[in-house]
Amino acid sequence: MKHTSWLLAGALLSWASGLWAADAFNGLDMGMGNLFRVSKAESRSISPENFTGEKGRGGMATEGTGKNAARDLGQGWKVSPSVRIAAGQTFTLGEIKGPGMIQSIWMTPTGNWRKSILRFYWDDEPTPSVECPVGDFFAMGWGQYSQLSSLAVCVNPGSAFNCYWPMPFLKKARITMENIDSRDMVLYYQINYTLAPVPRDAAYFHAQYRQEKPLKQKGLYTILDGVKGEGHYVGTYLAWQVHSPGWWGEGEIKFYLDGDKDWPTICGTGTEDYFCGSYNFEVRDWQDNKKRNYGVFNTPYSGLHQVIPPNQIYEVGQRFGLYRWHIPDPVRFKKDLRVTIQALGWQEGGRYLQLQDDIASVAYWYQKEPHAPFPALPSAKDLEYPAKP
Structure with missing residues (x-):
């Protein structure tokens, strides 16, 4: 049909x-x-009120973070709405036997969003297919709330993180959260999924975090590299801090597909162009040309949803959050994939300037397993947010 x-x-x-x-x-x-x-298909849901997602087993807890509040009401009255993850500990949010598909995930993580590491494992694989700080996974890479209303990810008031990437699996899905901070964290969460046959050509969801602060190679940042196999690239999130005054987004994104070496198959025309904006994301007051600002926006597929601070333009130290979901236009690859973006600004005389900014990213893609191992995640110290200049 x-x-x-x-x-x-x-x-x-x-x-x-x-x-x-x-x-x-x-x-x-x-x-x-x-x-x-x-x-x-059979609908199921995992939360602290039903850790296994079993049919007819929700709301039965007699112990939990809400026990004291429910002391006059007892079982069935929000006894276990959340979990506490101690510093240095890893908690298994859900373990599901397939076949099936994760349809949506909601969570409200407290603590340091850069030091709360989300991982997804498919079919008992030894290394995760998703490994990412929770804030960056939900396009909140600066540890500050910003409204985001897109098709694949929504972040709503109260710092509610929502993910709608479909995630099919044949045998098993396991999701964990590691708290690498020095403080405990509290996590409310819900994983909604269905149990049903999955087609043979279904690819598995992947997401990988990277960062450089500052850039190792002036003017060039690698979003994704080392991907082997068949699949399609579906999204980019960037947390970008500038170290030079003026416009910073002249750089082109490049997709190297299936054996491309020196030259890519797909080459963009500018950073704001790739994120579906134009002309520096700038909005001017037509009655007063001196009044200018970044035009913050978020749409189903793309956005510049975060500018810190919001009332300045072209200032050293400003921070930006940008996303681009390739939902209507996934980038297909058959053997391998590498994705880079240039950090390119302007200098006097109308010439390009290679920048050495701080950039963190999440790449999202689907591929057939097995996947190549990811680069080692930075240490807790290295994951700390860069200082403002």
């Missing part, structure tokens, strides 16, 4: 591998275009 609608939810689920069909998913694809269809 062909989709009759490319509305937001339906588009994301329909697109994920580029080849999935509603019939092959046996009802897993329940976007707006197929919302009326009855399915044999």
Whole structure:
């Protein structure tokens, strides 16, 4: 059955591998275009009120972080709404036997978002397919809340993190959170998923964090490298801090596909162009040309959703959060993939200036397993936010 609608939810689920069909998913694809269809898929949910997601086992806790508040009410009255993860400890948020698909994840992590490490493992693999500080995974790389309303990730008031990337798996899914900070953290979370057959051509979700502060090679930052196999690239998040005055986003993004060496197959025309903006993201007051600011925006597929501080422009030390989801236009690769972006500004005389800014990134993609091991995650000290100049 062909989709009759490319509305937001339906588009994301329909697109994920580029080849999935509603019939092959046996009802897993329940976007707006197929919302009326009855399915044999079984809905489940993991939270501190049901750690295993088992049918008919929710809300049964007699111990938990809400026990004192529920002391007059007892079992069934929000006894275990959250978990406490001690400093230096790793907590398993969920372990699911497949086949099935994670449909959405909601969480409200306290503590240091850069030192709370989220990991996903598929089918008992030895190394994670997702390894990322929780703040950066949800496009909040500066440890500060900013409203984000996109198709794949939403961050809502109260610092509520929401993820809607579809994540199919055949045998098993395991999700953990490691607290590498020196302080304990409290985590409220919910993982919504379905149990149902998964098509043979389904690819697995991956996300990888990288950072350089400052850039190791002047003017050049590597978003992703070392990917081997078949799949498609679906998203980029950047947390960018500038060290030079003036406009900083002249750089081009480049996708090196399937054996590309010196020259890429896909080459963009500028940083703001790649993130679907234009002309420095600048908004001017047409009555007073001296009044200028960055035009903060967020849309289903792209945005400059965070500027710190928000009331300045072209200042040394400013910080930016940008995202680009390749949902209608995934970048396909058959053998390997490398993604880079230039850090390029302006200098006097109308010439480009190679920058040495601080950049952190998350790359999101789907691929057939096995995946190549990720580079080692930076230490807790190295993950600390860079100081302002």
